[in-house]
Amino acid sequence: MSADAIVVGAGICGASAAFALRERGLDVLLVDRGTVAGATTGLGEGNVLVSDKHPGPERDLALLGRALWAELGVRFSAARVTRKGALVLGHPGGADASGLEPALAPGTRALLEAGDLQVDPGGLTRALAAQVRVREGAEVTGVGPGAVTLRGGERLACEHVVVATGPWAASLTGLPVEPRKGQLVALAAPRGLVAHKLVEAGYLDAAAGDAAELMLASVIEQTLDGDEVLVGSSRERVGFDPAVRPEVTRALVQRAARWVPALRDLPVTRAWCGFRPWLPDGLPAIGALQDGLWTTTGHEGSGIGLGPVSGRLLAQLVCGEAPDLDPAPFDPRRFARGARPARLAAERR
Ligand SMILES: Cc1cc2nc3c(=O)[nH]c(=O)nc-3n(C[C@H](O)[C@H](O)[C@H](O)COP(=O)(O)OP(=O)(O)OC[C@H]3O[C@@H](n4cnc5c(N)ncnc54)[C@H](O)[C@@H]3O)c2cc1C
Structure with a gap:
């Protein structure tokens, strides 16, 4: 061949x-x-984000990447490209976001990146x-x-x-290249609870950092099918360790509930992990x-x-x-x- x-x-x-x-x-x-x-x-969440990138070459690539996803979405319906926008929670340049996202804790300030997408990666x-x-x-x-x-x-x-x-x-x-482990949790949720992709501002530094120990930063979104909310995310450099740790699941939900209090009472439907391909x-x-x-x-x-x-x-x-x-x-x-x-x-x- x-x-x-x-x-x-x-x-x-x-x-x-x-x-x-x-x-x-x-x-x-x-x-x-x-x-x-x-x-x-x-295994991932299917977000195509510019909002989670610091200025620099990766953000430049992400801007082109988001535009290409939009093109591919027109050509391939299986990509399920949806422009839901992202809110960066606790961003210093943010404004009161309760009108945009009623489920947020009162007084939460956020920056809107309206062009960010949710897609079906598989x-x-x-x-x-x-x-x-x-x-x-x-x-x-x-x-x-x-x-x-x-x-x-x-x-x-x-x-x-x-x-x-x-x-x-x-x-x-x-x-x-090293695996950087990430754990995710899915919660059964009422449809329409969360409209945008929600990203805690601290996520930008967690993603850009190189710490080996466990780091948590909230990312929250409703699935494309609408019956679950996905909550992330963790980062750890522990090799290809496939263990899904209940204490990490609990910590992810608790942290996310600070931003969206209703999450605290929703039942966990699934928890899993994957390995991000990371370079130093x-x-x-x-x-x-x-x-x-x-x-x-x-x-x-x-x-x-x-x-x-x-x-x-x-x-x-x-x-x-x-x-x-x-x-x-x-x-x-x-x-x-x-x-x-x-x-x-x-x-x-
Ligand atoms: C929890 C989690 C959430 C994520 N959420 C997002 C998100 O919302 N947005 C985003 O942009 N990214 C997200 N990511 C990151 C994203 O999923 C990865 O960066 C991306 O999937 C990597 O794709 P890849 O093709 O490089 O690797 P993979 O999808 O792992 O593909 C590599 C392939 O290589 C094959 N392979 C390996 N070795 C061999 C071999 N020797 N011979 C033949 N085949 C081999 C494997 O079987 C595999 O199919 C997330 C990641 C995780 C873990």
Whole structure:
């Protein structure tokens, strides 16, 4: 079996890269050891946010990413793109938000980011994967320019290899990608309790930080189907520890109830965790690892929002097109021996 490009990993990042390469005329094979959207992409909350980003390259990418989601939503109804807007709770520049969101605790001040979206990440990922050849249940054990090797020894030849294995990307890319665990809770809720995506202002620093210990910051939203409210989120660097901890569930609900008091009395329907693909400078890696070997990974808690635009940026680089934005901050080779990632260098000055 051969292809112009083989993309390893069929989460939102891999499926988006595969689709963008296909749109440029390449014959693409998308390979996953599990199923399309069967890992991190199927576990998250489905928010496409600009409101949770500090100014900088990630926010610039997020603005393009949100616009691309809106375009893809027109083309693929399975993406279920809904423009509900986000309120950043406790933001210093915020105003009284009780008129916008009656369930908020009295006196809560918030900043409105009206353009933020809620989407179905699995729906879009499956729709994009359907545009290329897919091989599920095939674990890749080795990659190099011109070929990938599957468990069992089968070799697949190609011109370009793209590694998009999310939190598991370290072994195939050599990049310092780590899993950053996140736990979520779903509560049975009356329809229409919460209209916007609600993000505590402290979430911006929790997401941008690099602490190993447990960090909590409230994110709250009604599901697209409307019968549950999802409450997050936690961050911990504890490897691939799959334990869902009841004390974290309780702490998440208690914290969220400070913002939306009605949450305190709602029954928990589900609690689960996933692993965000995290890189030490907080930015994704999008681009070449070496000639013919590429990656799009390390999107942490923003891979749903940033996955499609990262796939397009990668395809532009693979095909030698002018990229939509400066790719330098996302260059995977910034972690090469001796290189100093720009953001870390700036912080340490
Ligand atoms: C609790 C939680 C909530 C989140 N909420 C949001 C949100 O609201 N908005 C947002 O933007 N982001 C959110 N995220 C982050 C987002 O889910 C991730 O950044 C994104 O899904 C990562 O996608 P990916 O394609 O890189 O990884 P994945 O979806 O994990 O895909 C990687 C794929 O690679 C495959 N794979 C791994 N190793 C191999 C191998 N050796 N051979 C073959 N296949 C392999 C896996 O089976 C998997 O399918 C959340 C994350 C969590 C954990």
